[in-house]
Amino acid sequence: MARQPNLFAFPTVDALATTLRTYIIQCQTAGLHRHDSFKVAVSGGSLPKTLAQALLAKPTGPDDEVKFSKWEIFFADERAVPLDHEDSNYGLLKNELLDKIPQELGAPVVHPIDVAHLNDVQELADQYEQLLVKSFASRDSVKLPIFDLLLLGCGPDGHTCSLFPGHALLRETDAWVAPIEDSPKPPPKRITLSLPVVTHGVKIAFVATGGGKKEIMKKIFEEGNGLPCALVNEGAGERCSWFTDYPAVDGVSFPRRGSL
Numbered sequence: 001m002a003r004q005p006n007l008f009a010f011p012t013v014d015a016l017a018t019t020l021r022t023y024i025i026q027c028q029t030a031g032l033h034r035h036d037s038f039k040v041a042v043s044g045g046s047l048p049k050t051l052a053q054a055l056l057a058k059p060t061g062p063d064d065e066v067k068f069s070k071w072e073i074f075f076a077d078e079r080a081v082p083l084d085h086e087d088s089n090y091g092l093l094k095n096e097l098l099d100k101i102p103q104e105l106g107a108p109v110v111h112p113i114d115v116a117h118l119n120d121v122q123e124l125a126d127q128y129e130q131l132l133v134k135s136f137a138s139r140d141s142v143k144l145p146i147f148d149l150l151l152l153g154c155g156p157d158g159h160t161c162s163l164f165p166g167h168a169l170l171r172e173t174d175a176w177v178a179p180i181e182d183s184p185k186p187p188p189k190r191i192t193l194s195l196p197v198v199t200h201g202v203k204i205a206f207v208a209t210g211g212g213k214k215e216i217m218k219k220i221f222e223e224g225n226g227l228p229c230a231l232v233n234e235g236a237g238e239r240c241s242w243f244t245d246y247p248a249v250d251g252v253s254f255p256r257r258g259s260l
């Protein structure tokens with residue numbers, strides 16, 4: 001295995017959000033060096049709320065600036081629903097973060113799914129992959145898109161993006177974006193980045209908070225067992241960092257760190 005992932009644990013979500021902001025700004029600086037833009041993939045679920053807390057905080061100085069006008073935001077997974085539907089990951093991010101970004105911070109370019117294809121999830125996935133092809137140069141010249149940062153959640157069953165435990169999609173090696181029609185968590189129809197795309201990111205960050213995550217955190221870090229989150233840990237190693245609060249890692253045996 002590549003070197004181990006980082007696990008940061010904080011007494012409160014407020015403390016977590018402060019360090020998450022610093023980490024994201026480090027990733028942003030690296031992205032801007034590489035290609036003058038910051039290409040980020042984000043999940044839905046509980047992540048957008050904590051992300052908004054991190055990104056909308058008051059800057060502490062000139063090195064603590066979120067340059068939203070340089071951001072390109074993609075979705076790590078999305079549900080096949082209209083963008084204003086309560087299950088939409090885009091809708092969630094919009095409500096929690098995008099609509100709250102002050103004008104003076106600039107506006108990110110955001111890439112939602114093409115809702116013209118909601119009835120055909122294979123086409124929905126293919127269209128989203130084509131969007132990535134355009135954004136990350138052609139598929140011929142790029143074997144896999146390389147996000148500067150993927151910001152992910154971890155479900156209580158160990159799923160991440162819409163990659164669920166034991167599902168055949170975990171073995172997908174060709175598609176960058178794949179459809180799923182039998183998600184065990186509703187809604188059933190979704191699209192998701194494939195595992196190779198996720199683990200290929202320059203940096204991958206999970207945010208897991210609350211006591212409801214502690215049992216699965218134990219399984220991910222102590223057993224692995226092919227759980228999707230554990231597979232990301234194995235594939236990305238030290239490029240992967242977990243931002244957790246104490247309740248989420250209560251009793252988890254793993255070397256933890258409190259600062260970057």
Ligand SMILES: O=C1O[C@H](COP(=O)(O)O)[C@@H](O)[C@H](O)[C@H]1O
Pocket residue numbers: 042043044045046047077078089152153154155156159160161162185
């Ligand atoms: O269904 C989903 O769930 C995961 C995890 O959500 P959480 O509420 O337990 O944090 C999320 O990361 C994913 O984007 C979403 O579609």
